Amino acid sequence: MRPIPTLLTLALAAAFGGFTATAINAHLDNRADAATPVASVVPATAALPASVAGQPVPSLAPMLEQAMPAVVSVNTKQVVRVRNPFFDDPFFRRLFPQVPQERINESLGSGVIIDAAKGLVLTNHHVIDNADDVRVTLADGRTVQAEFIGSDPDTDIALIRIPAEKLTALPLGNSDQLRVGDFVVAIGNPFGFSQTVTSGIVSAVGRSGIRGLGYQNFIQTDASINPGNSGGALVNLAGQLVGINTASFNPQGSMAGNIGLGLAIPSNLARDVVEQLVTKGVVVRGTLGVETQNLTPQIAQGLGLAEARGALVTRVLAGSGAAAAGLKAGDVVLSINGQRVDNAQALHNFEGLSTVGRTVDLDIRRDGKPLQLKATLKEQPRALTGDMLDPRLSGATFADLPESLRQSGLNGVLVSDVARGSRAAQSGLASGDVIVAASSGEFTDLASWRASFSPRPQQLVLSVRRGNGGGQLLMR
Structure with missing residues (x-):
């Protein structure tokens, strides 16, 4: 492939609780890592009096005993193959048979039982992503094997099932009723310290615009969230689950500890995802079917x-x-269902959190005049095969980019699979490639990628990002 400039330096969240620890950037958010297990330590504390001046001392203990x-x-x-060029040599393997060619990566996160009868446990996708073995340890010390039900990487939600009996579940609260200033409690296993409780308030709701974290509608809290808290519970004072702790922000990296900027997935969003995972096995999203861009002051004036606000x-x-x-x-979308739209990403984020068949109210400006629609x-396409688009792409399958990459500023489509010996493979296309431009026309996602092939181009050239490099491919 002919080299082209690297489009964008991407880095996924350093402490996403799985098996890698890759820093996003010194000034970007970090997922609450899954932590390496350590022995539990219970700090000694002095007992408080039951009452002061005849008044009972308020305590969270009764609620926490239930939650x-x-x-x-x-x-x-996760079993990881050790990459060593010497292992490809049979002579080397015969001389050093004792040298391990695989290693096992272990990590630890948190989860919440949401259905005691069915044994359903809610956690983060990044906690169980690529795991070969998942086990759940209950508060009473029992450890059981977990069964994977489904997950949604773009909202970082996963659902697993355990066979244990006599379980306790947390009731799901209505996260839409949360207000800034409400008291909340985070429960999880930071750094492997099991059944750890921290408390704080809701610092913000509907938080978005954080690079690298998928579709976003986060609850922000100052309750301490650290590595290992991923997938744990954010609970209101009524003992209801209002959020799933998923990430923390620290300019020095997640291992530097909590600084009071924690993020949780709202329970109402989690409820919608779980319902689809249970009934369909996958999450299907709705889309308006538009391409948009941000406004500049010059475009807004024209x-x-x-002001330069909205999605053009x-x-x-x-x-x-x-x-x-x-x-x-040429229309400019200023709000959708009463929710302010500041830019193109805000509209895209709203779509990604919406279900198929949902009817929305659009406040737009057309030729400078207000208009309501x-x-x-409709259903967002999940994948497209190359032969649906152009014979020269036969053998390839295309999908939308993971939302974490899109939030990092990358647009295009992902080559999710290429059949060996296919026409696409013979032209050099490979699984994992990201197509960022093509001679077929402009596109930003899977839907517009399909639309760009009407009509089919006489010559099909793809601009491809592969790893840290890129190039152009002439499809024959």
């Missing part, structure tokens, strides 16, 4: 807008919900 048994430790193991529609895909609603290129979201 803590529902929070579990999630232990994972469109008669007072650049293309409306045929047959989409947006097309049926009458949305046009209603649109129904």
Whole structure:
């Protein structure tokens, strides 16, 4: 492939609780790591008086006695092949048979039992991602094998099942009722210290715009969230599950400890994902079917807008919900269902958190004048095969980019699979490639990638990102 400049230096969250520890950036967010297991230590504390001046001392203990048994430790193991060029040599392997060619990576996160009768445990996708073995340790010390039910990487939610009896579940609360200033409690296993409780308040709701963390509608809290807290419970004072702890922010990296900036996935979002995983096995998202871009002050002025805010529609895909609603290129979306839209990413994030068939109210500006439209979201395509697009792509399968990469600023489509010996493979396309541009036309995601092939280009050239490099491929 002919080299091209690297498009973007990407790094996924350093402490995502799985099996790697890759720093995003010294000034970006970090997932609450799954921690290496250590022995539990119970700090000694002085007993408080039951009452002061005749008044009972407030305590979280009664609520926690009910809630803590529902929070579990999630232990994972992954067999990793040791990459060493000498192992490819049979002579070397015969001389040194005792040299290990595999190692086992272990990590520890948290989980929450949400259905005691069925043994359903909610945790983070990054806690169990690529695990070969998942075991759950209950608050009473029992350890059981877990069965994988399903996960959604783009919201970092996973569902597993355990066969244990006499379980305690946490009831799901309504996270939409949370207000800034509400008291919350985080329960989990930071650094392997099981059944650890920290408390704080809700610092913000609907937090988004954090690079590298997928679709975002986070609860922000100052309750301490550290490595190993991933997948644990954020509980209100009524003992209801209002969030799943997933990430913390620290400019010095997650291992530097908590600084009071923790993020949790709202329980209402988790409930919707779990329902789809249980009934369908996958999460299906809705989409308006538009391409948008951010506004510049010059564009905003030209469109008669007072400020450079909103998502400028650049293309409306045929047959989409947006097309049926009458949305046009040049429209500016300022809010959706009453939720402010500051830029193109905010609109994309709203779509990604919406279900198929949902009807939304759009507040737009057309030629500088206000206009309200209603649109129904249609199903977002999950994958496309190359022969659906162009014979020259036969043998390849395409998917949308993981949302964590898209939040980091990358647009395009992922080559999820290429059949050996296929036409696409013979032209040099490989699984894991990211197609960022093509002679077929402009595109930003899977839906617009498909639309760009109408009509098919006479010559098909792809700009491909592969690892840290890139190049161009002529598809024959």
